[in-house]
Amino acid sequence: MSLLEVRAASKSFGSLAAVRAVSLRVAAGELRAVIGPNGAGKTTFFNLITGALRPTAGAILFDGRDITAIPAWRRVVLGMARTFQITEIFPELTLAENLRVAVETAAGLRLRPWISRGAAASVRRQVEEMLALAGLAPKAGRLVGELSHGDQRAAEIAMALALRPRLLLLDEPTAGMGEQETYDVTQLVRRLHRDCNLTIVLIEHDMRVVFHLADRIAVLDQGALIADGTPDEIAADRTVQAAYLGQAAEAGAADAGAAEAGAAEAGAA
Amino acid sequence: MLQLLLFNVTNGLIIGAFYVLMALGLSLILNLSGVINFAHGGFLVLGGYLAYTLTPFLGFWGALIVAPLLTAAIGMAIEQTLIRRLYGRDPLYSLLLTFGLAYIFEDVTRYVWGAQGLPVTIPAFLGRPVSPAFFFITYYRLFMVAVAAAVVLFLFLLLRHSRVGVRIRAGTLDLETVSTLGVNVGRLRAFNFALGIFLAGLSGVLAGGQLGLDPTMGAGLLMPSFIAIIIGGVGSLPGTLVGGLLIGVASGVTAVFFPSASEAVMYVLMALVLLARPRGLMGEEGLLT
Amino acid sequence: MRESGRTHPAVLVAIWMVLLLAPAWLGLVGGYTALGARVLVLGLAAMSLNFLLGFTGVLSFGHAAWFGLGAYGTGLTLKFVAASTPLALLAGTLLGGVLGAALGALIAHRRGIYFAMVTIAFGQVFYYIAYRWNALTGGDDGLRGFSRQNLAIGPWSVDIVANGVAFYYFVLICFAAIVAIMALLLRSPFGHTLVAIRENERRARFLGIPVEFHIWAAFALSCVFISFAGGLYALLNNFADPNNLHYSLSGDLVIMAVLGGMRSFWGPLLGAAVFVVLQDYVSSLTTNWMSFVGLLFVLVVLFFPRGLLGVLRGKSPA
Numbered sequence: 056m057s058l059l060e061v062r063a064a065s066k067s068f069g070s071l072a073a074v075r076a077v078s079l080r081v082a083a084g085e086l087r088a089v090i091g092p093n094g095a096g097k098t099t100f101f102n103l104i105t106g107a108l109r110p111t112a113g114a115i116l117f118d119g120r121d122i123t124a125i126p127a128w129r130r131v132v133l134g135m136a137r138t139f140q141i142t143e144i145f146p147e148l149t150l151a152e153n154l155r156v157a158v159e160t161a162a163g164l165r166l167r168p169w170i171s172r173g174a175a176a177s178v179r180r181q182v183e184e185m186l187a188l189a190g191l192a193p194k195a196g197r198l199v200g201e202l203s204h205g206d207q208r209a210a211e212i213a214m215a216l217a218l219r220p221r222l223l224l225l226d227e228p229t230a231g232m233g234e235q236e237t238y239d240v241t242q243l244v245r246r247l248h249r250d251c252n253l254t255i256v257l258i259e260h261d262m263r264v265v266f267h268l269a270d271r272i273a274v275l276d277q278g279a280l281i282a283d284g285t286p287d288e289i290a291a292d293r294t295v296q297a298a299y300l301g302q303a304a305e306a307g308a309a310d311a312g313a314a315e316a317g318a319a320e321a322g323a324a
Numbered sequence: 325m326l327q328l329l330l331f332n333v334t335n336g337l338i339i340g341a342f343y344v345l346m347a348l349g350l351s352l353i354l355n356l357s358g359v360i361n362f363a364h365g366g367f368l369v370l371g372g373y374l375a376y377t378l379t380p381f382l383g384f385w386g387a388l389i390v391a392p393l394l395t396a397a398i399g400m401a402i403e404q405t406l407i408r409r410l411y412g413r414d415p416l417y418s419l420l421l422t423f424g425l426a427y428i429f430e431d432v433t434r435y436v437w438g439a440q441g442l443p444v445t446i447p448a449f450l451g452r453p454v455s456p457a458f459f460f461i462t463y464y465r466l467f468m469v470a471v472a473a474a475v476v477l478f479l480f481l482l483l484r485h486s487r488v489g490v491r492i493r494a495g496t497l498d499l500e501t502v503s504t505l506g507v508n509v510g511r512l513r514a515f516n517f518a519l520g521i522f523l524a525g526l527s528g529v530l531a532g533g534q535l536g537l538d539p540t541m542g543a544g545l546l547m548p549s550f551i552a553i554i555i556g557g558v559g560s561l562p563g564t565l566v567g568g569l570l571i572g573v574a575s576g577v578t579a580v581f582f583p584s585a586s587e588a589v590m591y592v593l594m595a596l597v598l599l600a601r602p603r604g605l606m607g608e609e610g611l612l613t
Numbered sequence: 614m615r616e617s618g619r620t621h622p623a624v625l626v627a628i629w630m631v632l633l634l635a636p637a638w639l640g641l642v643g644g645y646t647a648l649g650a651r652v653l654v655l656g657l658a659a660m661s662l663n664f665l666l667g668f669t670g671v672l673s674f675g676h677a678a679w680f681g682l683g684a685y686g687t688g689l690t691l692k693f694v695a696a697s698t699p700l701a702l703l704a705g706t707l708l709g710g711v712l713g714a715a716l717g718a719l720i721a722h723r724r725g726i727y728f729a730m731v732t733i734a735f736g737q738v739f740y741y742i743a744y745r746w747n748a749l750t751g752g753d754d755g756l757r758g759f760s761r762q763n764l765a766i767g768p769w770s771v772d773i774v775a776n777g778v779a780f781y782y783f784v785l786i787c788f789a790a791i792v793a794i795m796a797l798l799l800r801s802p803f804g805h806t807l808v809a810i811r812e813n814e815r816r817a818r819f820l821g822i823p824v825e826f827h828i829w830a831a832f833a834l835s836c837v838f839i840s841f842a843g844g845l846y847a848l849l850n851n852f853a854d855p856n857n858l859h860y861s862l863s864g865d866l867v868i869m870a871v872l873g874g875m876r877s878f879w880g881p882l883l884g885a886a887v888f889v890v891l892q893d894y895v896s897s898l899t900t901n902w903m904s905f906v907g908l909l910f911v912l913v914v915l916f917f918p919r920g921l922l923g924v925l926r927g928k929s930p931a
Contacts, residue, residue, distance in 0.1 A: 131821030145812035156809045164802040424910020431903035591738040
């Protein structure tokens with residue numbers, strides 16, 4: 056059974072249809088990439104899944120349960136964690152404090168006006184574990200706002216992991232990163248997928264990352280799903296090429312070049 | 325009884341027109357600059373007192389024009405020297421600054437003009453009742469409503485059709501985009517602030533002719549203006565207009581039946597509106613659309 | 614684990630020593646014990662407000678309403694119901710706390726400027742009630758005709774009516790109790806969620822925190838704390854008046870928090886001390902003290918937006 060199922064979800068803002076009747080199934084344990092030209096509606100689609108926005112039509116199912124009408128925070132409790140395109144963290148708190156909030160909330164302690172020594176120790180252990188997993192242990196005491204961009208992105212992923220999710224949604228995890236940082240994040244995502252057997256959906260612009268990681272790829276264009284398949288199928292898909300080429304013709308975007316390069320690379324492999 | 329009701333409804337409309345003038349100024353500044361101008365009542369009082377001082381030299385009509393302009397100029401000077409520094413910061417700071425300014429205004433007006441009430445002298449014919457049957461309606465009251473209506477009409481036309489008005493409306497919705505289009509946002513805000521303060525000054529002159537002036541009256545008029553904005557919906561000038569008239573009439577009518585509750589009714593109205601429509605009556609719509 | 618914003622133990626000891634010994638040293642520097650009690654009470658009010666403002670990031674500009682309700686509730690209980698100081702204090706706290714919690718439920722989904730405006734406007738409701746309901750509240754003249762009562766602890770009776778120093782220590786014990794509760798809350802998982810909401814509401818929501826509910830809880834708690842402070846204020850003065858509920862007191866409380874440093878736990882107490890002493894001093898010199906208070910607002914906003922403790926720490930918020 057699929058862990059996440061989106062049934063003909065649509066979202067309009069006034070007369071603008073940002074997402075049009077997109078259906079998608081993500082199986083447990085799968086790593087699914089969502090790609091598409093700029094303005095294709097990828098982030099809006101994410102917002103529908105995570106509850107930041109309510110769909111105009113259609114339904115979202117998580118683990119077989121209809122979650123279309125439940126608020127965002129409750130979806131997190133059900134096991135759905137996300138990161139954002141622009142890093143969302145608690146800048147004036149230390150890295151460890153950032154993670155502590157996540158761990159405590161995930162442990163159901165959020166309304167506790169006190170905490171036992173045992174529980175506090177357990178929280179501390181989990182925080183350290185997450186820091187180690189994200190490779191951030193030496194920076195535990197630093198204010199997150201003072202960390203490098205790459206470390207902040209990693210911190211956000213670590214916070215999402217601290218929630219012990221069953222489904223992790225990553226919105227452009229490598230956005231604005233250099234070569235080395237992109238590589239590190241890619242390795243982290245791969246580890247999470249392989250070793251922790253986590254179901255992951257990610258939006259990504261860097262086609263090398265996408266074709267390197269994804270089991271399946273969904274392609275959005277102008278709010279509609281135009282293709283959904285394995286990396287090989289997507290690389291060979293004419294509609295997808297047209298969508299990216301169309302954008303390249305309009306804006307001369309580097310993305311399309313990357314898409315072609317990525318597709319070629321994947322085809323060669 | 326009917327006479328009394330009529331009296332209080334007209335009275336409510338007149339007071340409402342007043343709240344509208346004041347609240348529109350507050351609303352303009354709030355919408356474009358994100359500043360809750362606590363000193364708005366202070367500017368109103370200043371306008372009134374300036375008119376009091378100018379009337380012997382310029383006459384009522386001269387003062388009616390010059391005093392609000394002077395007030396607006398003072399407002400713009402304060403905006404340029406103090407408030408401008410706080411744009412983009414936590415709204416807490418501009419709130420506290422204007423709060424402090426309100427204290428200073430009240431104290432300074434008391435120091436300069438004294439604590440006792442002063443009248444703004446109005447032309448004799450405006451003081452006469454319209455007719456014996458409607459003895460309670462003086463020409464001055466009609467005049468106040470006419471001025472308020474004309475100003476509101478002018479303001480809405482300005483915002484809809486003039487270049488600066490369109491920019492103010494666009495800036496209210498998305499200031500960043502407006503600035504990337506090459507509009508000088510600093511000047512736009514300064515003009516908009518001065519416009520808001522002009523309305524406050526004008527209300528002050530009009531109020532002075534009807535109620536007389538005293539240093540604390542500004543603070544008393546501030547709360548109804550807040551409520552007008554909240555009822556109408558923050559961000560919507562037509563909402564402010566409706567909200568101001570609504571609370572004016574509501575308190576007028578209440579004054580007939582429960583005189584002591586005439587202020588409280590505004591708050592009740594606000595609570596009811598917020599329960600039914602959390603964004604206020606016209607809060608969801610865009611500006612002036 | 615390093616904690617951001619925790620007070621150094623040595624500073625903590627110093628604060629409590631200063632407060633404990635106040636009746637001894639206040640006279641030496643030209644103060645008086647009642648002034649010390651006033652600082653404690655308004656400091657507690659500013660700290661209660663700051664629980665919301667500085668630690669949850671929610672700008673309530675109508676908190677005087679809950680302070681004043683605490684004062685009236687306490688005064689009315691002493692006058693009409695029971696001659697018991699603790700009971701009156703409890704009644705005042707409940708009055709402000711319950712009404713605050715009710716309003717909080719109505720507005721917890723509002724933010725920023727709108728929240729500030731709505732809290733100011735609703736706060737004024739209670740001002741008008743106190744101002745108008747002459748028969749019960751004494752209207753404009755304020756509520757008189759009640760007095761705090763001596764404390765009965767087992768077989769002993771503690772004189773806090775005539776003995777100003779004993780009353781100071783009574784206030785200090787009350788202050789310590791509420792401050793301890795606030796400090797423990799802020800160190801608890803619940804407190805951590807509040808700071809998280811202040812830092813980034815969206816992130817907090819997507820960690821699985823129902824943000825509106827937590828903001829409501831923080832608002833209600835803050836109302837309970839400040840009502841308690843208001844009750845103490847009524848006991849201090851044996852008097853309550855509509856100005857205890859007016860939004861200008863709300864503004865004064867906010868400036869105390871900002872002046873002291875709203876990101877630090879003890880900042881508002883320092884701010885209250887500076888504000889109260891300055892006001893006491895300036896109003897003894899000139900009738901134009903309002904200008905000085907106004908000027909203080911302007912100067913704080915322009916030059917000390919992070920407050921005195923913020924300047925001392927030299928750590929800049931982003």
